[in-house]
Amino acid sequence: MTPAISVSELTKRYGEIDAVRGIGFEVPTGETFGFLGPNGAGKSTTIKILCTLADPTSGTARVAGHDVVKERDTVRRNIGLVFQDTTLDSYLTGEQNLRFHADLYGVPKAAFAPRLRQVLEMVGLWERRGSVVATYSGGMQRRLEIARGLLHAPRVLFLDEPTVGLDPQTRDAIWEYINDLKKREDITIFLTTHYMDEAENCERIAIIDHGKIVAMDTPEALKASVGKDRVQISTADDQEAIRALADTFGIEAAMHEGRVTFSVESGEQFVPRLFAGLPVAIRSVSVSRPSLDDVFMSYTGKTIRDAEASIADRNRAVAARFGRR
Amino acid sequence: MAAHDTLERQQEQQLTEAIRVAVPERSLRHDLRAVSIVWRRELIRFRSDRLRAVTSLVQPVLFLFVLGTGLSRLAAHGMPAGIDFKTFIYPGVLAMSVLFTAIFSAASIVWDREFGFLREMLVAPVRRWAIVVGKCLGGATVATFQGIIFLALAGVAHVPYSPALLLTLVGELLLLSFTLTAFGVMLAARVKQIQAFMALTQMLVLPMFFLSGALYPLAGLPAWLTVLTRIDPLTYVVYPMRHAVFSHLSVSPATLNALSPGLTWFGWPVPIGLCLALVAAMGVALLAVAIAEFQRTE
Numbered sequence: 001m002t003p004a005i006s007v008s009e010l011t012k013r014y015g016e017i018d019a020v021r022g023i024g025f026e027v028p029t030g031e032t033f034g035f036l037g038p039n040g041a042g043k044s045t046t047i048k049i050l051c052t053l054a055d056p057t058s059g060t061a062r063v064a065g066h067d068v069v070k071e072r073d074t075v076r077r078n079i080g081l082v083f084q085d086t087t088l089d090s091y092l093t094g095e096q097n098l099r100f101h102a103d104l105y106g107v108p109k110a111a112f113a114p115r116l117r118q119v120l121e122m123v124g125l126w127e128r129r130g131s132v133v134a135t136y137s138g139g140m141q142r143r144l145e146i147a148r149g150l151l152h153a154p155r156v157l158f159l160d161e162p163t164v165g166l167d168p169q170t171r172d173a174i175w176e177y178i179n180d181l182k183k184r185e186d187i188t189i190f191l192t193t194h195y196m197d198e199a200e201n202c203e204r205i206a207i208i209d210h211g212k213i214v215a216m217d218t219p220e221a222l223k224a225s226v227g228k229d230r231v232q233i234s235t236a237d238d239q240e241a242i243r244a245l246a247d248t249f250g251i252e253a254a255m256h257e258g259r260v261t262f263s264v265e266s267g268e269q270f271v272p273r274l275f276a277g278l279p280v281a282i283r284s285v286s287v288s289r290p291s292l293d294d295v296f297m298s299y300t301g302k303t304i305r306d307a308e309a310s311i312a313d314r315n316r317a318v319a320a321r322f323g324r325r
Numbered sequence: 326m327a328a329h330d331t332l333e334r335q336q337e338q339q340l341t342e343a344i345r346v347a348v349p350e351r352s353l354r355h356d357l358r359a360v361s362i363v364w365r366r367e368l369i370r371f372r373s374d375r376l377r378a379v380t381s382l383v384q385p386v387l388f389l390f391v392l393g394t395g396l397s398r399l400a401a402h403g404m405p406a407g408i409d410f411k412t413f414i415y416p417g418v419l420a421m422s423v424l425f426t427a428i429f430s431a432a433s434i435v436w437d438r439e440f441g442f443l444r445e446m447l448v449a450p451v452r453r454w455a456i457v458v459g460k461c462l463g464g465a466t467v468a469t470f471q472g473i474i475f476l477a478l479a480g481v482a483h484v485p486y487s488p489a490l491l492l493t494l495v496g497e498l499l500l501l502s503f504t505l506t507a508f509g510v511m512l513a514a515r516v517k518q519i520q521a522f523m524a525l526t527q528m529l530v531l532p533m534f535f536l537s538g539a540l541y542p543l544a545g546l547p548a549w550l551t552v553l554t555r556i557d558p559l560t561y562v563v564y565p566m567r568h569a570v571f572s573h574l575s576v577s578p579a580t581l582n583a584l585s586p587g588l589t590w591f592g593w594p595v596p597i598g599l600c601l602a603l604v605a606a607m608g609v610a611l612l613a614v615a616i617a618e619f620q621r622t623e
Contacts, residue, residue, distance in 0.1 A: 053448060076450035077348045087441035091370050103362035104449035106355040111346045132373075153346035 002065040004029045004156050004188035005050065010059035012045050019045040021211040022059065027188060027204075029155075034202035035192040036292065042211040043192035044084065047160050050190065051081055064155045077105065080149030084161040086141050090134040094125055094144050097133060098151055105152040119147040122184065123177050139170035143177060150185065159191035163198065175201055196292040205292075207299055214299045219292060226290045226298045229267030232259040233274070236281040248277050351450055359451040363459025364466065367430060371467045378471065381429070385422035385475055389415065389482060405580040412574070413584055415482040416566035417539020419494065420501060420559060422475040423468040424534065427502045428526045430464030431509020435522045438513075453619045457510060461612055464506030465499060472498040490573040494566060500601060501562040504608030511611050514618035537563045544586035555590065558607055561600040564588045568597060 005027040012020040020042045027033040035043045048054040050063055052072045061068045064078035088097050095116065102112050120126040123143035133141060142162065149157055162178070163171040178189070179201065191202070199205050199219060206216040215222060235241040241260050245251045253262035264270045267287035275282060349355065371378070389411060397410035404410055437443040446456050476494060479486060509526065516522045536550075537559035546554065554560050564585075571585045587594040 051448060053444075073351050073450045076448060077351070081448055083441065083444060085441045087445040089366070089370075089437075089442045090440065091373060092366070096366075096369065100362050100366060101445070101449075103358050104446065104451055106348055106351070106358065106450070107346055108349070115346050151346075152348050 001029060002062075003027055004031070005033070005061070005063050005190060007046075007050075007061045008059055010046070010049065010061055011057045012042075012049060012054065013057045014045075018211055020049070020056075023206075023208070023211070023213050024059075025206055025213065025216060027190060029188055030186065031204060032182065032189040032191070032202045034199045034205045035190070035208055036194070036196070036199045036205050036296070037192075037208035038194055041208045043194075043208055044160060045211075046208075047158055047190070047192055051079060051158055052076055077152070078155045080152065080154035080157040082142070082145045082149045082157070082159045082162055084164055086145065088133045088141055088144060088148075091132065093130050093132055094120070094136070095129040097144065098129075098148055101148050101151050107152050115151060115153070119150050122150070122181065123147045137170075139166055139173060142166065142170075142174060146174070146177060146181075150181070150187075153185070154187070156188045156190060159189065161192055161194070163193075163195070171195075171198070196296070199292050207296060209300045215295070222295045223290045223292065224265070226295050228263040228265045229270075229290070230261065230263055230288045231267050231270065231274075232257070232261045232286045232288075234259045234283045235278075236283070241278060241280045241282075244278055244280060249273075348450075351452075356452050356455040359449065359455040360459040360462065363446070363456055364463040367433075367460070367463025367467055370433070371470070377429075378474070381426045381471055382422070382474060384425065385418045386478075388418045388421065389478070393418075393482070405576070405583060408574075408576065408580060408584065409483050411482040412484060412570070413567075414540055415479065415484050416494075416570050417534075417537060417563050419472060419475055419498070420537065420539060420563050420566060421534050423472040423498055423502045424505060424530055424559075426471040427464050427468035427505035428509040428530065430467055431460070431506050431513050432519065432522055432526070434460060434510060434513035435516065435519045438517060439519060447619075454616045457612065457616045457619055460510055461503060461506045461615070464509065465503035468502035468506065469495065469499045472502070484570055485573055487573050490569055493569045497562055497566050497569070497601070500604055500608070501559075504558070504604050504611065507608050507611035507615055511615040511618065514615055533557055533559045536560070538567075539563050542584055542586055543588060555588075558604065560588070561604050565597045565600050 003026040005025075007026070008024040010020055010023050011018065023042075023046065025033075035046065037043050045054065049056050050061055050068060052068050052075050055069055063075045066074045066078070068075050089100070092100070098116055098120070099112070101107075102116075107115065116129075117126060120129055123146055125140060125144055125147065128136070128140070133144065136144065146159075146162070149159075159178070163174050166174065175198070181187070182189070193199055202219065204216065204218055205222060206213045207222070208214070215225075217225070233241065238255065238260050242253045242255075245253045245260070245262060251262050251264060253260050255261065267289070271285055271287060274285070393411040393414055397404075400410040400413075404413070434443065437446070447453070449456075473495060476491065476498075479491075484490075512525065513522060516525060536553050536557040538554055539559075543551075543554055543560070543564065567585045571581055576584075588600065589595065
């Protein structure tokens with residue numbers, strides 16, 4: 001089976017800036033694949049190339065089995081796009097926006113009405129379809145864009161920072177819709193984000209920094225590669241517990257924050273064994289995993305916030321030279 | 326209750342089964358459908374923006390009634406007896422009534438770029454020409470519609486409501502609007518900020534209006550002005566429109582000659598048909614440039 005997306009040795013130069021420096025990856029059909037990195041790392045440029053909005057400087061990219069340069073129109077028919085910035089006509093109603101899209105994408109007229117209802121109900125906007133988009137909240141607009149991106153039943157859905165600029169509650173709601181969508185539609189999702197917690201929703205993640213992929217795996221594997229889970233327990237007799245951990249499991253534990261603390265691989269799987277093997281009564285357990293923040297840090301040597309600060313500086317310098325596009 | 330449950334289950338089922346939508350291969354029919362929806366969007370937006378329809382009328386109404394009435398006493402000495410100055414300037418002001426609307430329609434591309442909607446159009450699997458043509462037709466339709474509203478005031482300027490005349494004028498307005506929108510769209514491909522676009526068009530629109538002979542006859546002008554009026558594209562619409570109006574008035578040949586003299590190039594009278602063909606050719610050329618500009622990718 002051809003992968004939904006396959007990219008090899010892709011580069012993109014803007015003037016003197018190397019936005020993308022030779023990346024390659026494959027996304028199998030049906031996967032949710034995330035591009036994680038700070039703003040300006042090359043995520044949006046990559047998505048632009050995959051969506052046929054920009055030509056690569058070198059290398060190839062195939063989406064839904066078609067070359068993004070040579071078979072541009074075929075690629076476009078097979079992809080849905082939700083951009084970072086809204087691309088709705090706020091003077092039109094929700095339904096009019098979707099009708100416009102259907103006509104541009106050549107959705108068969110007979111299929112339009114049922115499909116309209118389906119995608120609007122999926123994002124909970126069916127009742128509001130007759131309202132002008134200007135009256136929608138930010139979250140509703142993003143949901144409408146997701147519905148529109150799905151209208152022509154694309155094989156690959158691109159989400160460029162789908163939740164940027166939204167409050168945490170709305171972000172969670174958007175993710176519920178996206179996860180729900182995965183159950184209903186046979187679709188591959190490619191998304192970019194610079195929110196670590198969002199990347200957790202992906203089946204696989206590529207961490208991109210300075211136009212290069214520095215790591216690519218499942219979120220679990222990436223975190224596992226960084227280190228062990230941290231387990232904290234409070235017990236009836238902490239000293240006895242520390243001794244028992246050393247004797248029974250060969251684990252070195254210590255007191256931190258008033259609790260018995262130790263590191264272990266696959267903490268969640270360890271907990272049942274702990275209960276079975278520890279002779280001391282356990283009152284509470286918490287297992288915390290290394291976060292993707294730790295992952296990003298271990299691969300790039302800096303936190304994502306540091307990275308964004310330095311890129312913002314670089315962008316300002318570039319903007320001053322070229323003027324705003 | 327049971328019926329309600331069944332209904333709910335049916336709906337649930339409908340939702341879980343994705344409705345198959347097979348988007349067909351691109352074809353000319355598909356491109357034409359895109360032209361049509363881009364065109365219709367302009368109409369929907371115009372209809373929902375009544376304020377714009379009203380404000381666009383303010384300027385031509387001011388010119389016709391305030392300037393026209395105010396100057397008519399002064400102009401009376403030069404006007405043949407029985408002809409109102411308002412009648413004379415009516416065709417030119419009619420052309421002006423579509424001038425702003427047509428260019429403003431093109432400005433919506435700049436807005437669309439700023440608000441991102443242009444991207445929605447540019448990533449669609451349709452030919453770019455379809456989007457540009459749809460936009461130009463939409464702008465032309467909206468502007469012509471605006472002109473028709475102003476046309477309703479013809480009687481006030483003593484211009485007869487003859488069907489043949491109205492038809493001719495509407496046709497000429499359509500041609501003018503199309504060319505102007507194409508010009509605006511071509512400009513909008515390059516000028517990416519709305520302020521710059523507005524400033525640029527303001528700078529072009531008024532000179533075009535003043536040089537078109539909308540407010541004075543095109544004969545017996547100083548040489549420099551004669552040259553400038555012949556360069557102005559608007560001249561080639563105002564002249565046929567005034568010719569149409571005066572040929573539907575019962576006036577003496579002398580009056581006609583004084584108020585609507587033929588347009589000449591170095592003494593050669595330019596036929597009406599050539600004037601209109603020139604405007605059409607210009608429209609098509611501008612459209613071609615606009616399409617070429619929108620075809621470029623990053």
